[in-house]
Amino acid sequence: MSIGQLKINSIRLVGGMSVLDYLNTCDGRRPGTALQEVVDKLSNLEEIVHWFRHAGLIEPVEHERLVELVRRSSWHSLTAFKQLIGFREALYGLFLPIALNDRVDQVGLDELNAVLAETAGQRLLVPTSAGVIWRWRACETLDDMTAGFKGRLAVQAAGLLTSPDLSRLKACATPDCDWLFIDTSKNGRRRWCQMNVCGAKEKARRAVGHV
Secondary structure (H helix, E strand, O other), X not given: OOHHXXXXXXXXXXXXXXXXXXXXXXXXXXXXXXXXXXXXXXXXXXXXXXXXXHOOOOOHHHHHHHHHHHHHHHHHHHXXXXXXXXXXXXXXXXXXXXXXXXXXXXXHHHHHHHHHHHOHHHEEEEEEOOEEEEEEOOOOOHHHHHHXXXXXXXXXXXXHHOOHHHHHEEEOOOOOOXXXXXXXXXXXXXXXXXXXXXXXXXXXXXXXXXX
């Protein structure tokens, strides 16, 4: 396993859905954040491929093949990287207002609808022993891979928007954390993306403030 993949595998997956975990790969772009700069955990297309494997959105064999595809694509991978990061930010702009004040951003919704239409051909119905299922087409080119990745995210995003779980979507209460998550607690009062990280940090701040 490469150093780059080990780095990506250290990213916490606490959003409750892969699409939220993908949005959580960056900090510092939330309005009013206490962070002084944007910190992106994904710096190139190969790291995005590693992340999709880390999140279980692609299988090991596909991961290896796509890493090789990216390495062969050289500078062409920059365009694909920008598209995938741009879509991440569009989805963040869609879901953050919902988490904060239950407001739907029309611009983000329009982009999601456009991506759903553009990537519809990346999925097909196939028969299995368990019945007919949806499956993503194999990616043979960089454009196919980009469309397939965006499609996976778009389908999950649409699923969340139309699910009762949307009412449990929250933004971490820590001022220097951008992360979104589905609150699966019984009482619906979870405030932090992860109690032993952001929760502990916030409690430590409060303790210092009372000294």
